[in-house]
Amino acid sequence: MVTFTIMQIPKDAIELRGYFTWxxxxxxxxxxxxxxxxxxxxxAMENTKVVTSFFSDKKFPILINSRGIKSMSYEARRHxxxxxxxxxxxxxxxxxxxxxxxxxxxxxxxxxxxxxxxxLFDNEEEATKWLQQFLN
Amino acid sequence: MASTVFELMAPNNKIPLSDNARANEVxxxxxxxxxxxxxxxxxxKNDDSVLDGIGAGVNMxxxxxxxxxxxxxxxxxxxxxxxxxxxxxxxxISSLLSLQSESTEDQKFIGLIRESRNRINSMxxxxxxxxxxxxxxxxxxxxxxETLSSSxxxxxxxxxxxxxxxxxxxxxxxxxxxxxxxxxxxLNEAISNSLKHAFPKGKGKLRVSLKRQKExxxxxxxxxxxxxxxxxxxxxxxxxxxxxxxxLTEQLGGKLVVKSxxxxxxxILF
Numbered sequence: 001m002v003t004f005t006i007m008q009i010p011k012d013a014i015e016l017r018g019y020f021t022w023x024x025x026x027x028x029x030x031x032x033x034x035x036x037x038x039x040x041x042x043x044a045m046e047n048t049k050v051v052t053s054f055f056s057d058k059k060f061p062i063l064i065n066s067r068g069i070k071s072m073s074y075e076a077r078r079h080x081x082x083x084x085x086x087x088x089x090x091x092x093x094x095x096x097x098x099x100x101x102x103x104x105x106x107x108x109x110x111x112x113x114x115x116x117x118x119x120l121f122d123n124e125e126e127a128t129k130w131l132q133q134f135l136n
Numbered sequence: 137m138a139s140t141v142f143e144l145m146a147p148n149n150k151i152p153l154s155d156n157a158r159a160n161e162v163x164x165x166x167x168x169x170x171x172x173x174x175x176x177x178x179x180x181k182n183d184d185s186v187l188d189g190i191g192a193g194v195n196m197x198x199x200x201x202x203x204x205x206x207x208x209x210x211x212x213x214x215x216x217x218x219x220x221x222x223x224x225x226x227x228x229i230s231s232l233l234s235l236q237s238e239s240t241e242d243q244k245f246i247g248l249i250r251e252s253r254n255r256i257n258s259m260x261x262x263x264x265x266x267x268x269x270x271x272x273x274x275x276x277x278x279x280x281x282e283t284l285s286s287s288x289x290x291x292x293x294x295x296x297x298x299x300x301x302x303x304x305x306x307x308x309x310x311x312x313x314x315x316x317x318x319x320x321x322x323l324n325e326a327i328s329n330s331l332k333h334a335f336p337k338g339k340g341k342l343r344v345s346l347k348r349q350k351e352x353x354x355x356x357x358x359x360x361x362x363x364x365x366x367x368x369x370x371x372x373x374x375x376x377x378x379x380x381x382x383x384l385t386e387q388l389g390g391k392l393v394v395k396s397x398x399x400x401x402x403x404i405l406f
Contacts, residue, residue, distance in 0.1 A: 036182055070180065070182050071180065071192060071195070072196075073199075074196070074199035074200070074202075074203060077196070098184050099184050099185065099186060099188055099189030099192075100180070100182075100184070100188055100189055100192045102189065103189045103190075103192050103193045103196075104192060104196070107193060107196050107197075111196075111200055
């Protein structure tokens with residue numbers, strides 16, 4: 001088993017079955033996948049529900065820490081591509097690290113083609129910097 | 137003897153045995169996908185290895201392929217359904233026309249209705265054969281011509297007639313719907329004309345041939361009947377059937393030659 005450094009998870013983060021999710025003070029939403037988890041559509045929708053609840057009047061960017069993910073189902077990938085739904089987010093920055101998260105991230109970008117600007121990053125700092133341009 | 141593809145690829149066998157087994161598992165799953173068996177998956181160890189990454193990628197690829205295959209099959213089914221419905225609707229129109237003609241004894245009107253029904257049926261047959269074929273985009277011309285000819289023949293049902301249809305059609309010639317509809321209508325008009333006018337004694341031969349001519353095809357429809365009247369000029373004649381043949385030949389981007397020598401012949405190079 002490989003361990004991964006995960007983001008600093010604040011105390012007020014919402015713990016879901018597959019993720020920790022919260023809204024950052026900088027206006028960027030954050031979600032961190034639990035290490036070794038298989039993300040199903042159910043987990044994905046649970047996360048989306050929480051992310052959507054952060055919406056007040058403006059769309060916001062989201063930083064996704066996918067390091068440590070074990071797998072993500074076809075249905076979950078489709079859901080996260082946000083092709084057929086009104087997402088309250090305006091950009092995805094995906095932080096990758098493990099081999100699987102790297103493959104998954106690239107697969108997601110190349111095959112599932114997310115509906116909003118999406119980029120893969122090796123670290124959280126660069127991801128945050130890129131997302132700042134999407135803050136209203 | 138090397139026992140696996142991966143051993144052959146790495147003859148020095150520097151791959152650890154467990155990795156070799158995992159690589160073989162990946163290969164087996166890929167081969168299953170090639171057989172359209174998408175139920176297999178590469179087992180992942182969650183050890184952050186390259187093979188785990190490849191396995192995860194292969195698994196996701198299988199899921200995408202499975203859904204694309206299902207989607208393609210659904211679309212094929214839908215297309216079949218559409219052709220089926222178009223054919224049924226055309227048959228309904230044809231039946232309505234038939235009912236209409238039953239209310240009159242005007243032979244000219246009955247004849248016009250029959251001509252219209254045959255034109256509709258020639259198009260309906262294209263749709264019927266399309267949804268019955270394995271390849272939903274093309275149908276084989278030989279089967280179509282023979283089926284259509286006998287259908288037109290039946291519709292005229294000449295009593296005590298002794299008419300023979302002779303076919304010389306190249307096998308395995310397939311056309312798509314854009315070509316088949318005009319070809320069908322041309323055949324319908326030419327055969328109908330022969331059946332109506334060429335054989336006053338009810339005896340004769342009708343020939344239909346289709347030959348490949350380098351990059352093109354030559355469709356020849358002929359009869360050994362009495363031919364056109366001496367003063368008849370097919371290019372200037374306003375008869376709808378002949379005019380249709382000219383128009384449809386143009387639609388095929390072809391060239392039509394009509395002759396009246398020992399019967400009538402229509403030669404279309406397209």
